[in-house]
Amino acid sequence: xxxxxxxxxxxxxxPPPQGSMPRRLxxxxxxxxxSYSRLMQADEEGTHVRVKRIERDLIxxxxxxxxxxxxxxxxxxxxxxxxxxxEAVRCxxxxxxxxxxxxxxxxxxxxxxxxIGVNLGDVIVEPDDIYxxxxxxxxxxxGIAEPGQVYISGxxxxxxxxxxxxxxxxxxxxxxxxxxxxxxxxxxLPDADAVGRTRGRRENTLILLLxxxxxxxxxxxxxxxxxxxxxxxxxxxxxxxxxxLASPSPQPPPxxxxxxTPQPSPxxxxxxxxxxxxxxxxxxxxxxxxxxxxxxxxxxxxxxxDPTERPIHQVTxxxxxxxxxxxxxxxxxxxxxxxxxxxxxxxxxxxxxTNVSWTDAQQYAAWLAQASKKPYRxxxxxxxxxxxxxxxxxxxWWGDKLQPGMAGCKDCGDLAAEQPAKxxxxxxxxxxxxxxxxGVDQWVEDCWxxxxxxxPGDGSAWNSGDCTSHVLRSGSWKNDSRYxxxxxxxxxxxxxxxxxxGFRIALSP
Amino acid sequence: MxxxxxxxxxxxxxxxxxxxxxxxxxxxKDAKLYFITPSDGARVRGGFWVRFGLRxxxxxHAGDDYQxxxxxxxxxxxxxxxxxxxxxxxxxxxxxxxxxxxxTFLELSPGNHTLQLVLGDAKHYPFxxxxxxxxxxxxxxxxxxxxx
Numbered sequence: 001x002x003x004x005x006x007x008x009x010x011x012x013x014x015p016p017p018q019g020s021m022p023r024r025l026x027x028x029x030x031x032x033x034x035s036y037s038r039l040m041q042a043d044e045e046g047t048h049v050r051v052k053r054i055e056r057d058l059i060x061x062x063x064x065x066x067x068x069x070x071x072x073x074x075x076x077x078x079x080x081x082x083x084x085x086x087e088a089v090r091c092x093x094x095x096x097x098x099x100x101x102x103x104x105x106x107x108x109x110x111x112x113x114x115x116i117g118v119n120l121g122d123v124i125v126e127p128d129d130i131y132x133x134x135x136x137x138x139x140x141x142x143g144i145a146e147p148g149q150v151y152i153s154g155x156x157x158x159x160x161x162x163x164x165x166x167x168x169x170x171x172x173x174x175x176x177x178x179x180x181x182x183x184x185x186x187x188x189l190p191d192a193d194a195v196g197r198t199r200g201r202r203e204n205t206l207i208l209l210l211x212x213x214x215x216x217x218x219x220x221x222x223x224x225x226x227x228x229x230x231x232x233x234x235x236x237x238x239x240x241x242x243x244x245l246a247s248p249s250p251q252p253p254p255x256x257x258x259x260x261t262p263q264p265s266p267x268x269x270x271x272x273x274x275x276x277x278x279x280x281x282x283x284x285x286x287x288x289x290x291x292x293x294x295x296x297x298x299x300x301x302x303x304x305x306d307p308t309e310r311p312i313h314q315v316t317x318x319x320x321x322x323x324x325x326x327x328x329x330x331x332x333x334x335x336x337x338x339x340x341x342x343x344x345x346x347x348x349x350x351x352x353x354t355n356v357s358w359t360d361a362q363q364y365a366a367w368l369a370q371a372s373k374k375p376y377r378x379x380x381x382x383x384x385x386x387x388x389x390x391x392x393x394x395x396x397w398w399g400d401k402l403q404p405g406m407a408g409c410k411d412c413g414d415l416a417a418e419q420p421a422k423x424x425x426x427x428x429x430x431x432x433x434x435x436x437x438x439g440v441d442q443w444v445e446d447c448w449x450x451x452x453x454x455x456p457g458d459g460s461a462w463n464s465g466d467c468t469s470h471v472l473r474s475g476s477w478k479n480d481s482r483y484x485x486x487x488x489x490x491x492x493x494x495x496x497x498x499x500x501x502g503f504r505i506a507l508s509p
Numbered sequence: 510m511x512x513x514x515x516x517x518x519x520x521x522x523x524x525x526x527x528x529x530x531x532x533x534x535x536x537x538k539d540a541k542l543y544f545i546t547p548s549d550g551a552r553v554r555g556g557f558w559v560r561f562g563l564r565x566x567x568x569x570h571a572g573d574d575y576q577x578x579x580x581x582x583x584x585x586x587x588x589x590x591x592x593x594x595x596x597x598x599x600x601x602x603x604x605x606x607x608x609x610x611x612x613t614f615l616e617l618s619p620g621n622h623t624l625q626l627v628l629g630d631a632k633h634y635p636f637x638x639x640x641x642x643x644x645x646x647x648x649x650x651x652x653x654x655x656x657x
Contacts (some may be wrong), residue, residue, distance in 0.1 A: 306601075441599075450616075468608060479600050492599065496571040496607030498633060499596050 022125050026081040027088035027156060028138040029068070031059070031095070031114045034147035036076035039112065050112060051076070058098050066091035071130050077114075079138075081130060085120055085159040089188065092116045092150040093166070100148065117142030120155040137183055140176035144185065154184030162314050165300040167391045189299075189391040286338075286371035289331055289505055291321040292432050299386050300393060302452050303487040311452055317386045317459040322379055323504035325423035325434050326352040326442060332364060340367035350422040352440045352502045358470040358494045361443045361503040368505065379506035380461040381446040381489070384473045388437060388486035390430035395485055396437065397429040407438030407484045408477045420477045420500075435474070437484040440502030441492075442474040448491025469493055476500035536636035537577055540566045542626050549645040556616040557647070559583065561606075561626055566640065571607030572631050579628040579636065581606040583613065586622050591641065596633035605633070617649050 033039070039047045055073055063070050068082035068091060082088035096116065103111040119141055121134015137153060145151040152160075157168060167189035173182035296319040302312040330349030335341035341363050345353045356364075361378060369376040379387070390397045398406050404413030408421050424434040445461040448469035455462055469491040475483025478500050482488065492498065545560035547553060567578035582597045583604040591597070599605055604613065624647060628640035635641075 476599075478598060483600065490599075490601060492605065493571070493607045496605070498571075498599050498605070498607075500599060 023122055023132075024125060025120070026083065026123050026125075026130075026134070027068075027085040027118060027120050028123065028130070028135055029063075029080045029082070029088050029092055029116060029118050030077065030135070030138040030142040031079075031092075031116045032077035032142050034113045034115055039110070042110070047112075054099070054102070054112060058102075059095060062091050062094045062098075066094070072128060077142075079130065079135070081123065081125075085118075085156045086163050088118050089150065089152060089156065089160050089164050089166075092118055093164075093188065096148060096150055113147035115142050115145035115147055116150045117145055117152075118150065118156050119153040120159065133179070137176065137179055140179060141183065141185060144171075144174060144176070145187075150188040152186050152188060154186070157184070157186045161298065165312060165393050167297060167299040167389070167393060169295075169297045169391075189297075189393075286368060287331060287334055288368065288372050288374075288376075289327060290324040291505075291507055292324050293319070293321045294383075294387055294431060295319055297386070297391075299389060299391075301382055301385050301455075301487070303395075303485070305395075305482075305485065305487065308450055308489055309452070309487045313452055313455060313457060315382045315386070315455075315457050315459055317383055319509055320379075320383055321507040321509070322383065322387050322433065323506070324428075324432065326440050326502045326504045327361075327364060328423055329353050332356075335364050335367045338367060338371070340364075340370075347419075348422060350424075352420050352423050352435070354420065354440055354502050355497045355499050356443070356501055356503060357497045358443045358492075360497065364503075365505060375508045376505055377508065378443060378445040378503060380459060381444045381471050381473065382456075382459045383506060384436075384442070384444045385486055386459075387431055387433055388429065388473070390433070390436075392430065392486075397486055398427075402481055407481075408435070409438040409475060409484050410478060410480045412438060412481055412484060417477055420502075437474055437486060437488075438479075439474065439477060441472040441476045441490075441498075441500050443501065443503040444471045444473055446471045450491075467494070472501065534630045534634070534636055536579075536628070536638060536640050537565050538638075540564065540577075540628075540636075540640050542628055542640050542642040544624065544626065544642060544645055547624075547645065547647050549643065550648075551645075552648045552650060554650045556614055557649075558612060559615050559624065560612040563611075563628065563640075566628065568609050568611060570609050571605070571629070571633060574631040579630050579640065580609060581611065582627045582629050582633075583615075584623075584625040584627060585615075585617070587625065591627055591635050591639055593635050593637060593639060597627055597629045597635060599633075605629075607633075617647075619649050619651050621646055621648050 033051065055078065059078055060070055063080045066082065066087040067084065068080045068087060071079040071081055082091070095114065099112070099114060103113065117138045117140070119134055119138035121132060121137060123130045123132040123134050141151045141153055151171070161168065169187040169189055171185045171187055174185050175182045296317050298314060298316045300312050301315045302309045304310060304312065328349060329345045329347045329351050332341060332345045332353035336344045342360065365377050388397065394400050396402070396406065402413055406412065406427050408414065408417065408426055420440050423439070426434060426438070428434050429436055445463070447463050447465055447467040448471050449455070449462060449465060472490045472492050473488070475488055492501065541564040543562045545562045546558060561581045567575070568580060569575055569578040571580045583606070585602045585604065587602050597603055606613065623644050625644045626642035627635055630636060
């Protein structure tokens with residue numbers, strides 16, 4: 001199967017001089033079809049034809065387009081080398097994104113999905129193959145990659161991090177087979193679907209484990225109570241026996257759906273993994289908004305769509321939690337009832353609170369932090385954008401085109417509303433967050449700066465300079481779709497209330 | 510809890526008439542809103558200062574409900590007419606000056622732009638009759654070349 005396709009390379013027109021091995025530094029792509037044997041077993045000829053067609057129509061042209069050269073194709077994969085790491089990664093992304101399109105209409109079991117690994121290394125080039133440590137490492141990285149994903153080595157990451165506008169998730173140093181030193185590996189996050197898929201899987205495992213733990217505890221409690229009851233045959237134990245059982249039982253459903261009622265409940269599945277059943281809600285001192293934990297990472301912040309969003313710059317985000325929804329009227333009014341927030345909000349309890357100034361939002365955060373004894377705060381601007389993008393670099397978190405049902409804005413494709421919809425009326429982004437774009441404008445911690453010139457790259461709040469205005473994110477139900485973009489930003493007077501302005505809360509770990 | 514609900518209800522009741530009358534707070538007939546600079550048809554290079562003039566009314570913070578006082582809004586390239594029943598929108602072409610500012614430094618892309626001032630009340634609604642300035646046009650030329 002290992003037939004030679006073509007082998008072209010800029011500095012390889014001449015035959016190599018006698019005696020010395022032609023070595024060169026190259027970005028190496030290794031691609032391989034996931035579950036190839038299974039596909040072949042199911043339909044040998046059909047799979048072969050499809051693989052060849054993908055190689056002819058997609059892989060070879062993409063490599064040539066990105067100035068690389070195909071070294072060889074194997075039965076279920078290919079190896080290509082590039083002079084430029086940037087082109088190599090771009091080419092990999094193009095191949096993966098095109099495959100998503102090709103696979104979309106197919107049933108899961110007959111999809112052809114490639115794993116792709118990219119590494120930078122010194123290689124020995126022969127006419128029909130390449131050799132060297134660099135190739136082996138690329139192969140190992142490819143072996144680790146999830147189907148449909150591009151994994152890159154630390155060496156590639158260092159070259160491209162400021163050049164290819166993508167999200168990168170560090171997977172840490174990995175020990176790979178037969179290679180002495182551990183290799184740092186990053187996952188490239190070019191699109192929403194890929195993130196959602198892997199995240200969903202991890203989340204499911206977590207929730208399943210949590211559910212199991214709770215069930216075990218509940219079982220233990222029940223057993224203990226039953227034993228006690230059997231011991232002294234007093235009926236009163238029956239009532240408390242029910243309550244610890246009742247709370248863990250609704251846990252197992254794997255992933256929250258968009259239609260779920262957003263009424264924040266005091267028991268939070270996603271963020272607080274403490275299995276201790278909370279006391280009854282009437283006793284809890286402060287109702288805490290439902291939070292989602294965000295893993296840290298690195299991403300390209302900003303865009304070229306508006307002067308305020310330039311320049312695009314790489315920002316590293318530390319792990320944090322952010323409210324699943326904007327703060328609601330019901331949540332706000334608990335702060336007002338405690339006399340810590342300065343006005344009582346009107347409207348339905350599950351509508352986002354509006355007409356709050358930045359100072360009002362700070363008051364709420366301070367009250368919540370004090371009442372819950374947890375470091376609640378407003379999110380930083382960089383954290384907000386990272387969370388809003390949900391690992392994507394597209395114009396909107398769901399892609400480049402407007403789609404109904406995704407966000408609440410004037411021309412987002414749904415009926416224009418007189419009022420902001422109740423929180424969670426639209427689909428969550430890949431991180432499970434609702435209303436990150438549209439709905440209500442959302443205050444963040446940072447002072448307003450007209451551009452990102454001089455912005456910090458460590459994900460901290462940018463609080464220097466003129467601080468009479470602060471940053472608003474998300475756009476509102478009254479703005480048009482340009483404002484729904486995750487990179488959109490605007491500034492507004494710190495102490496002034498406006499009917500479309502709300503906020504969401506963040507929490508340091 | 511019942512007390513709380515009562516407070517909320519009474520607050521809502523108290524606010525209801527306020528909300529109803531918030532639209533179209535009356536303004537004196539001789540109130541005049543105008544641009545001190547730039548003048549209509551001005552040619553500017555790069556960024557420029559815009560200064561807001563107001564006669565027979567006062568400027569105050571947004572949220573302050575004083576008679577015959579409001580805060581400025583600068584409308585850049587806005588073609589839609591002002592809706593007297595809605596708060597003045599807040600976006601990149603409706604600039605708010607809720608802290609009582611009376612001037613701003615504006616940087617616009619090269620080309621022709623229109624500017625218009627609208628006075629808003631405590632809750633960002635236009636007055637009745639609306640207190641608005643003439644629409645002026647400025648031509649922004651390429652900023653001087655600077656070694657960047």
